[in-house]
Amino acid sequence: MSAIAQTQRRAGAFLNVLQTNPTLGVYAVLVIMLVACALFVPGFASSDNLINILQRSVALSLVSFGQTFAVVGGSLDLSVGNAISAMAVMTSLVMAGRVEMMIPTVILVIAVGMFIGLLNGLIVTRLRVNPFIATLGMSLFIQGVLFSGFDNFAGSVPREFEFLGYSTVGPIPVGVIFMLLVALGAYFLLRHTRFGYHLYGTGGSAEVARLSGVRTGRVLIIAHVLTGLGAALTAIFIASRLRAGAPWVGQGFELESISAVVVGGAPLSGGRGGIWGTLAGVLILSILSNIFNILNVGAFAQDVLRGAILIAVVAFYTARIRR
Amino acid sequence: MLPQPETLTAQQTPILEMRGITKHFPGVIALQDVSFDCVPGEVHALVGENGAGKSTLMKILSGAYRPDAGELVVRQRPVVFDHPQAAQQHGISIIYQEFNLLPYRSVAHNIFLGREPMRGQMVDERRMVQDTAALLEELSVKINPTALVSNLRVAQQQEVEIAKALSLNADILIMDEPTAALSLHEVDSLLELVLRLKRRGVTIVYISHRLDEIFRIADRVTVLKDGRVVTTAPIAEVTRDDLVHLMVGREFDTYFPPRARPEDIKGPILELRGVSSGSSLKNVSLTLRRGEIVGLAGLEGSGRTFLARVLFGVERLDSGTILLDGQPVRFRNPQQAIAAGVGFISDDRKAEGLVLPLSVRWNMALPSLNRRQKMGYIQRSAERSMVQMLSESLDLRAAGADQEVQYLSGGNQQKVVLAKWLATQACLLIFDEPTRGIDVGAKAGIHQLMRRLASQGVGILMISSELPEVLGMSDRILVMRQGSVVAEFPGETATEDMIMKAATGLTTNGANGAEGAEV
Numbered sequence: 001m002s003a004i005a006q007t008q009r010r011a012g013a014f015l016n017v018l019q020t021n022p023t024l025g026v027y028a029v030l031v032i033m034l035v036a037c038a039l040f041v042p043g044f045a046s047s048d049n050l051i052n053i054l055q056r057s058v059a060l061s062l063v064s065f066g067q068t069f070a071v072v073g074g075s076l077d078l079s080v081g082n083a084i085s086a087m088a089v090m091t092s093l094v095m096a097g098r099v100e101m102m103i104p105t106v107i108l109v110i111a112v113g114m115f116i117g118l119l120n121g122l123i124v125t126r127l128r129v130n131p132f133i134a135t136l137g138m139s140l141f142i143q144g145v146l147f148s149g150f151d152n153f154a155g156s157v158p159r160e161f162e163f164l165g166y167s168t169v170g171p172i173p174v175g176v177i178f179m180l181l182v183a184l185g186a187y188f189l190l191r192h193t194r195f196g197y198h199l200y201g202t203g204g205s206a207e208v209a210r211l212s213g214v215r216t217g218r219v220l221i222i223a224h225v226l227t228g229l230g231a232a233l234t235a236i237f238i239a240s241r242l243r244a245g246a247p248w249v250g251q252g253f254e255l256e257s258i259s260a261v262v263v264g265g266a267p268l269s270g271g272r273g274g275i276w277g278t279l280a281g282v283l284i285l286s287i288l289s290n291i292f293n294i295l296n297v298g299a300f301a302q303d304v305l306r307g308a309i310l311i312a313v314v315a316f317y318t319a320r321i322r323r
Numbered sequence: 324m325l326p327q328p329e330t331l332t333a334q335q336t337p338i339l340e341m342r343g344i345t346k347h348f349p350g351v352i353a354l355q356d357v358s359f360d361c362v363p364g365e366v367h368a369l370v371g372e373n374g375a376g377k378s379t380l381m382k383i384l385s386g387a388y389r390p391d392a393g394e395l396v397v398r399q400r401p402v403v404f405d406h407p408q409a410a411q412q413h414g415i416s417i418i419y420q421e422f423n424l425l426p427y428r429s430v431a432h433n434i435f436l437g438r439e440p441m442r443g444q445m446v447d448e449r450r451m452v453q454d455t456a457a458l459l460e461e462l463s464v465k466i467n468p469t470a471l472v473s474n475l476r477v478a479q480q481q482e483v484e485i486a487k488a489l490s491l492n493a494d495i496l497i498m499d500e501p502t503a504a505l506s507l508h509e510v511d512s513l514l515e516l517v518l519r520l521k522r523r524g525v526t527i528v529y530i531s532h533r534l535d536e537i538f539r540i541a542d543r544v545t546v547l548k549d550g551r552v553v554t555t556a557p558i559a560e561v562t563r564d565d566l567v568h569l570m571v572g573r574e575f576d577t578y579f580p581p582r583a584r585p586e587d588i589k590g591p592i593l594e595l596r597g598v599s600s601g602s603s604l605k606n607v608s609l610t611l612r613r614g615e616i617v618g619l620a621g622l623e624g625s626g627r628t629f630l631a632r633v634l635f636g637v638e639r640l641d642s643g644t645i646l647l648d649g650q651p652v653r654f655r656n657p658q659q660a661i662a663a664g665v666g667f668i669s670d671d672r673k674a675e676g677l678v679l680p681l682s683v684r685w686n687m688a689l690p691s692l693n694r695r696q697k698m699g700y701i702q703r704s705a706e707r708s709m710v711q712m713l714s715e716s717l718d719l720r721a722a723g724a725d726q727e728v729q730y731l732s733g734g735n736q737q738k739v740v741l742a743k744w745l746a747t748q749a750c751l752l753i754f755d756e757p758t759r760g761i762d763v764g765a766k767a768g769i770h771q772l773m774r775r776l777a778s779q780g781v782g783i784l785m786i787s788s789e790l791p792e793v794l795g796m797s798d799r800i801l802v803m804r805q806g807s808v809v810a811e812f813p814g815e816t817a818t819e820d821m822i823m824k825a826a827t828g829l830t831t832n833g834a835n836g837a838e839g840a841e842v
Contacts, residue, residue: 188445192445192446192448193444193445193446194439194441194446196446197432197436197439197446198436198437200425200427200428200432201425201428201432201436201437204425204426204427204428205423205425207423208423208424208425208436209425209436209437211408211423212436212437212438213408213437213438214436214437271425271427271428272427
């Protein structure tokens with residue numbers, strides 16, 4: 001057999017693997033990007049810079065993991081941005097610098113995040129409001145309430161609480177370790193529990209899932225609750241990092257998290273995608289920001305490039321599926 | 324007792340029975356006193372023309388419809404199926420024509436969706452794959468349990484569906500036209516699979532048009548016609564000819580407008596010479612003249628609709644020539660076809676014919692907007708008068724031009740579809756199942772309109788699976804089978820028998836006579 005034929009066969013086998021496991025495709029993009037940046041971007045490959053990239057990925061990762069649940073279920077959540085702002089303000093306000101309030105506050109904020117998710121889930125499944133509209137409405141509602149009460153940083157977190165945002169274990173930031181633990185938990189839920197299986201079924205085809213005995217409504221509500229939980233964890237991390245919450249700290253996270261999930265290989269039509277794909281999506285976006293800063297690309301040009309790359313990546317995925 | 328002929332299996336206790344099932348829809352009796360039974364381990368074929376009531380029967384069995392009268396008995400117990408899973412709980416699984424699988428999940432994930440094996444809080448992925456492998460092994464089906472369904476061939480997806488049904492402990496399988504999308508080789512392996520299932524004691528209701536398949540696997544056959552059971556008989560006691568007669572034999576009870584007189588038929592409007600496209604159309608030649616209605620008969624999947632889509636620029640043409648009004652044409656998209664004067668009345672009115680939530684006026688105006696615009700500005704007054712004129716001439720019963728078409732009856736919806744093509748002043752109209760889902764009275768109205776259009780010089784190509792319609796309306800009849808035109812008959816003298824035989828490949832005669840046997 002000729003070497004060419006063999007290479008072609010290998011390439012074909014590789015494409016097959018990509019089709020059965022699209023996450024590998026996302027990681028291939030990530031690796032290529034890392035190698036290219038290491039070669040061509042001065043200072044990129046230093047350990048300081050790489051750890052910096054990871055540290056800056058934590059907040060987006062946490063909210064994107066949550067967003068992954070909604071998207072896999074065929075839904076999405078546009079309220080996470082304002083929800084994060086509200087919960088970050090709540091964190092610093094309730095703690096008000098008191099060490100003894102740290103744990104109760106964290107519990108409270110998590111409960112609030114899950115409650116917002118529950119409302120979103122109920123509106124989407126029980127009132128049958130399109131998720132885009134339902135969560136946009138929720139977002140506006142939260143924003144209105146938030147800005148009527150606050151216009152700047154409010155409250156403060158105790159010095160001990162900065163542990164989450166600033167401490168390191170050896171060279172690794174605590175936040176990064178926390179992010180990886182959350183990723184493992186989310187991965188377990190999505191890939192190894194009955195809920196996860198049913199979520200993929202619901203997103204893939206609600207009708208097929210329903211006819212197979214899946215309680216699709218309940219599954220989607222739980223997914224939204226987990227999205228709310230992701231937003232709560234993000235808010236807590238941001239409060240620790242900024243030492244206080246302000247009503248704008250979460251702005252943009254709703255669209256950025258959806259971008260990360262989509263770049264991570266999950267189409268908005270649902271039923272596909274996963275946590276590791278989303279993590280790669282977040283890292284790809286973070287690396288872009290990082291090299292833009294190193295190369296001193298202007299803010300507006302950054303947006304132009306990000307937008308173009310987002311569209312190109314998704315067009316690439318759909319082209320592959322159509323084939 | 325049931326008025327049924329003696330059967331080989333009469334002594335055995337049926338596992339599934341339908342007794343005196345009747346189902347009405349507004350204006351139509353879909354099923355009339357239908358009784359039907361299956362004994363364990365039997366393959367019971369259900370045949371009948373389109374519209375004979377097969378799909379209504381399926382929907383009753385699946386729990387999608389409730390019968391108006393009669394009862395369903397499973398394992399000697401009367402049952403009521405009031406939700407989609409009820410049938411499943413009684414051991415009945417239905418394999419639909421369009422598959423119910425998640426394309427981006429694995430075979431194992433699909434088979435165990437909704438009842439994943441657990442180990443503690445975790446889904447036991449390994450056991451799921453093993454069980455799937457064992458299940459597929461048992462069916463002698465070679466599919467990787469971890470393969471994504473979207474990467475499987477249609478035949479394999481069907482096998483996965485069957486495996487899923489069996490893993491649900493279904494011992495009654497209902498298969499709706501299972502071979503419609505399969506290649507010949509795949510048909511063979513599916514039929515073998517059906518026979519293996521039968522040997523395992525699975526009862527199978529096998530719905531198919533394809534008589535040769537039925538003779539290969541069925542124990543008994545029930546013929547439905549116009550919503551009634553014509554006969555149930557052991558397969559050994561009937562011949563193909565018998566079945567064809569039983570499926571179609573009927574008196575005309577519908578009024579059709581008179582055919583075109585020879586002097587009404589003018590020069591050719593459409594000529595096809597050796598048109599081929601993929602494996603769907605093979606060397607099709609035909610001529611359609613102004614003033615003429617040509618009926619295109621054939622089984623589902625014989626290439627009729629595909630031909631229509633080629634003519635309308637939706638599907639690609641590989642070779643051959645299409646002449647429209649003497650000019651060679653090759654449409655790359657529907658816009659070009661419309662501009663050249665082709666109109667296509669789709670069989671799927673709700674998906675392809677109308678924009679349901681929009682008004683009568685909007686729907687009628689859409690394909691002919693160019694005719695009423697000046698420098699990008701649509702002249703609403705011209706539109707209003709056009710809509711009014713068309714509504715009157717078609718006798719459209721609507722609350723007004725602004726009524727949403729979704730609230731119109733089937734017959735009136737079809738008139739709106741027709742109107743939108745009349746507004747384009749099309750010279751060639753292709754009707755795909757022009758009266759599907761339309762009640763009897765409105766049918767006659769549509770038929771008269773079609774004849775009136777023809778007499779005004781429009782060429783009409785009418786695809787229809789309703790033989791009385793084909794026979795009553797057509798000036799000439801072409802029969803398609805497996806992508807080719809296999810027979811041509813004059814409308815006056817053709818019979819249902821002749822058409823059915825040509826369509827199923829029993830015998831052919833006429834212009835393009837091809838070999839008779841199914842390949």
